[in-house]
Amino acid sequence: MEGKPKHSFLFSLFTIFLSLSTASTHFQTQTLTLRSLPNPPTLSQPESESTEPDSDSSTTLSLDLHHIDALSFNKTPLHLFNLRLQRDAARVISFSSILSKATSQNKTKPTGSFTGSGFSSSVTSGLSQGSGEYFTRLGVGTPPKYIYMVLDTGSDVVWLQCKPCRRCYSQSDPIFDPARSTSFAGIPCGSPLCRRLDSPGCNQKKVCQYQVSYGDGSFTFGDFSNETLTFRRTGVARVAIGCGHDNEGLFVGAAGLLGLGRGGLSFPSQTGTRFNKKFSYCLVDRSSSTKPSSMVFGESAVSRTARFTPLIKNPKLDTFYYVELLGISVGGTPVRGISASLFRLDQTGNGGVIIDSGTSVTRLTRPAYVALRDAFRVGATRLKRAPEFSLFDSCYDLSGLTEVKVPTVVFHFRGADVSLPAANYLIPVDNSGSFCFAFAGTMSGLSIIGNIQQQGFRVVYDLASSRVGFSPRGC
Ligand SMILES: *[C@@H]1O[C@H](CO)[C@@H](O)[C@H](O)[C@H]1NC(C)=O
Ligand SMILES: *[C@@H]1O[C@H](CO)[C@@H](O)[C@H](O)[C@H]1NC(C)=O
Numbered sequence: 370m371e372g373k374p375k376h377s378f379l380f381s382l383f384t385i386f387l388s389l390s391t392a393s394t395h396f397q398t399q400t401l402t403l404r405s406l407p408n409p410p411t412l413s414q415p416e417s418e419s420t421e422p423d424s425d426s427s428t429t430l431s432l433d434l435h436h437i438d439a440l441s442f443n444k445t446p447l448h449l450f451n452l453r454l455q456r457d458a459a460r461v462i463s464f465s466s467i468l469s470k471a472t473s474q475n476k477t478k479p480t481g482s483f484t485g486s487g488f489s490s491s492v493t494s495g496l497s498q499g500s501g502e503y504f505t506r507l508g509v510g511t512p513p514k515y516i517y518m519v520l521d522t523g524s525d526v527v528w529l530q531c532k533p534c535r536r537c538y539s540q541s542d543p544i545f546d547p548a549r550s551t552s553f554a555g556i557p558c559g560s561p562l563c564r565r566l567d568s569p570g571c572n573q574k575k576v577c578q579y580q581v582s583y584g585d586g587s588f589t590f591g592d593f594s595n596e597t598l599t600f601r602r603t604g605v606a607r608v609a610i611g612c613g614h615d616n617e618g619l620f621v622g623a624a625g626l627l628g629l630g631r632g633g634l635s636f637p638s639q640t641g642t643r644f645n646k647k648f649s650y651c652l653v654d655r656s657s658s659t660k661p662s663s664m665v666f667g668e669s670a671v672s673r674t675a676r677f678t679p680l681i682k683n684p685k686l687d688t689f690y691y692v693e694l695l696g697i698s699v700g701g702t703p704v705r706g707i708s709a710s711l712f713r714l715d716q717t718g719n720g721g722v723i724i725d726s727g728t729s730v731t732r733l734t735r736p737a738y739v740a741l742r743d744a745f746r747v748g749a750t751r752l753k754r755a756p757e758f759s760l761f762d763s764c765y766d767l768s769g770l771t772e773v774k775v776p777t778v779v780f781h782f783r784g785a786d787v788s789l790p791a792a793n794y795l796i797p798v799d800n801s802g803s804f805c806f807a808f809a810g811t812m813s814g815l816s817i818i819g820n821i822q823q824q825g826f827r828v829v830y831d832l833a834s835s836r837v838g839f840s841p842r843g844c
Contacts, residue, residue, distance in 0.1 A: 396748065397701035398774040401791035403767055405800045406446035407655035410439040418508065418515045428643055429667035430600045434503040434520065436655060436662070440541070440622035447799055454759050456502070457729045457819075463584035464523060464689075464728075465813045470584075471686040472718040500524075500583065501727035502820060503652070503662060504623050508599030509610075510550030516542045516624035520650075520664070522726045522830075525632035525688050526566070526581045527598075527639075528589050528611030529625025535615040540624045547612055552597040554607075562609045563593060565633050579611040587618015589625075608639055629726075629830075630688035631680070637666065637832060646832035647671055650726060651844040654792050654824040660844055672827045675838030678782035685718030690830065692837055693783040694722045694816065697737070699744040700776040706740030712816055720814040724828070724837055728819040730760065731808050738810030741778075745806055748776030758798045761805035765795070768802025780818075787839045793822050 412435060437456075438449045501521040508515050509529060516529060517540075530537045532546040547553040555576035556562050563569045563577035570578035572592070582588040591613040597606045613625070628635040629648070637648050649670035652662045681691045694712040696703050711734055714721030720734075733741065742763050752773060755766040767773055778794050780787040796807045807821050827843025 395701060397777040398748075399777050399791050400772050401775050401795055401804075402657075402772045403770055403802070403804070404656040404792075404797060406450055406797050408446060409441070409444060409449055410436050410655060412439045418506075418513070421512065426643075427603045428645075429665065429669050430603055430605075430644065431663060431665045432505045432507070432600055434505055434650065434652070434662035434664055435517075437502050437504060437519070437622075440504075440517075450798065451759070453502070453729055458760070459585055460500075460523070460728050461732055461811065461813075461817065464815065464817070466584035467688075468686065468718070468813075468815060471683075500587075500626060502729060503650075503726060505600075505627070505664070507627075509545050509596060510547070511552040511597055512550075513597070513599040513604075514543070514545055514550075516540070516545065517622065518625050518627045519623045520627050520629055520726065522629045522690060522724070523688065523728075524581065524583070524626065525628040525630040525635040525638070526579060526611055527608060527626065527628050527634075527636055528579070528581065528591070528613050530589075530616050531591055531612035531614055533614060537613075537616050538618075539622075541622055542624055545612070545624065547592075547594065547596075550596065552595075552606065553612075554595045556593045556595060556609060562634075566593065569593070581611065583618065585618070588616075589613040589618075590615040605640060605643070608636065609634065631690055631832065632687040635688075637830070640666070641832070643667075644670075647830065649827050649829040649838075649843075651827045652726065652820050652824055653844050654790075656797065657792065658844070663844070671829050671831060672838065672840035672843055674843075675827065675829045675840035676785035676787065677829075677831070677834075677836040677838040678785040680832075680835045680837055681714060681721075683714060683718045683721065684716060689723040690725070690837060691721045691723050692818070694780060694818075695783055696781040697741055698777070698779040698781065699741065700748045702744075703781070704740050704744045706743075707737050711737045722816040722818065724818045724823075726820050726823070726828075728817045729821050731819040731822045732811040732813075732815075732817045733808060734814055734816050735810040735812060737816070738808060741808060742806060742810075745776055745778070749806075755803045758803060758805050760809045761798065761807065763806035764798065765804050766802060767804050770802070780822075785839060787826075788841070789822060790825055790841075793824050796821060 501519040504517050504519045530544050558571035558575050558577050577593040579593040580590040594612050595607040598608050644666040647670045648666045650664040678692050695709040712722045752765040755764040775791050778789045794807050795804050798805050827840040829838035
C-alpha cells in the first residue's frame with residue numbers, strides 16, 4: 370500500500386476531472402413534444418357480448434381498459450384533470466388510512482362478525498373517490514349480464530352491486546340480480562374462502578358476509594358468493610365475489626370492482642391455477658394516442674423485453690405491491706440526497722414504495738421528492754417558470770413552443786433501471802402551455818409509483834415469481 374500514494378493521488382485527480390466533465394458535458398436530456406390535455410374519452414361501442422361463454426380452458430384473457438373519465442359527461446379537459454387530481458388525493462388518503470389500520474394491529478384475522486369500526490356515515494355523495502382510474506366491461510352470471518367494473522391494484526376483493534338493494538348508488542347498467550343466474554352460489558360461513566376475508570360475517574342462512582371499507586368512509590357489504598365471470602367469450606367459473614346489497618360511498622358509474630391486489634382473494638390470486646398468477650397492463654398516454662389501454666392475464670402477459678424487480682412483502686398487509694426503489698437519476702446522474710433508506714419498508718409495515726394503477730401522480734416521501742425536484746429544476750433552468758398548480762410546485766410556461774429538451778429521469782429499482790419518457794413527468798395542466806413536473810411529495814412514509822409515470826410501459830405483475838417488470842413501448 371505504501372508504494373502507491375502518488376498513483377492514487379493521480380487517480381483521484383483523474384476521477385474528479387472525469388466527474389466534472391461528465392457533469393458539464395454529458396448532462397442527459399430528451400425531447401418532449403408538447404401536447405395539450407387529452408380530450409374526454411368516449412366509450413367505444415361494446416364488443417359483441419356473448420350470452421353463452423365457452424367456459425373452456427383458455428389460459429389467456431385480454432381486455433380493453435377504459436379511463437374513468439369516459440363515465441363523466443359534458444366536462445372540459447381541464448375539469449376532468451382537476452377531478453382526477455381530487456380522486457388522486459382521496460386515494461392517497463385512503464391508502465394511508467388502510468395502512469395505519471393494518472400497522473396498528475398485529476396481523477390476526479378478526480373472528481366472528483363485524484366490529485363495526487371502520488364504518489363512517491360521513492359519505493358525501495356526488496364527489497368522486499379514488500377507487501381506481503380504469504375500468505373494463507365483463508359479464509357476470511349465467512347467462513352473463515354485462516357491466517362495467519373498475520380495476521384496482523390497491524385492493525383485493527371482487528364485488529358488484531346486487532339486487533335486492535338496501536343501498537345502491539346509480540350505475541349505467543341494470544343492477545345484477547343473483548336470483549336470475551344459474552351459476553350463483555352463496556359461500557357457506559365455515560368455508561376456507563370465507564375465513565380469508567378480513568372481517569367475515571355470517572347471516573341467518575349461514576351464508577358468508579363480506580364487507581370492504583376503503584378508508585374514506587365508503588364501503589360495500591353483502592353476500593360472499595361464487596359466480597362465473599365472462600371476459601369477451603371466456604368464462605371463468607367460481608370466482609368468489611362480493612354481492613353487495615349495501616354500497617355506500619362513491620363508486621360512481623361502474624357496477625363494482627375487480628380487485629387486482631396481491632392478497633389471496635384478488636382476481637389474479639383466485640385464478641392463479643388457470644392464469645398462472647400473471648397479468649400485465651399498458652396504460653396509454655391519452656394525449657398522444659388513440660389506442661385503447663389494455664390488460665392481459667396468463668402467460669402471454671409477460672413481455673420478453675421487460676426488466677424485472679423483485680416484489681417484497683409488507684408483514685402487516687398483503688394487498689399492496691411493494692418494490693425496492695434504490696435511487697433516482699436526473700440528467701444521467703444519481704440525485705444526491707436520494708438514497709435507498711428513504712424508501713425502505715420496515716418491519717412495522719411503514720415506509721416502502723408501492724406500484725399502483727389507480728394513483729395518477731407518483732408520490733415520494735417528502736425528502737426524496739424535494740431532492741428530485743431540485744435536481745430537475747437545476748437541469749431545466751432554461752425553461753421559463755410558471756406559477757404552481759394544484760399539488761405541483763415546479764411548473765413551466767411552454768406556450769408557443771412545439772418541443773423542448775428536458776432532463777432525463779430514471780428510476781433505479783433493484784435489478785431494473787427504468788428510464789421514463791419525457792411525457793411521463795412533464796405534463797400539461799391546462800390548454801395554454803403550462804406544464805408541470807408530475808411528481809409530488811407526501812408526508813406519509815409510503816411512496817407510490819402512479820400511472821402517469823407508468824404510461825406507455827407494459828407493466829407485468831408476475832406473482833408466481835414475485836416480481837414486477839417494465840417493458841418500454843409496450844402498448
Ligand atoms: C403486537 O405484537 C407485539 C409483539 O408481539 C406486541 O408488543 C404489541 O403490543 C402488539 N400490538 C397490539 C396492538 O396488539
Ligand atoms: C366456490 O368455489 C371454490 C373454488 O372453486 C370451491 O372450492 C368451493 O367449493 C365453491 N363453493 C361453493 C359453495 O360453490
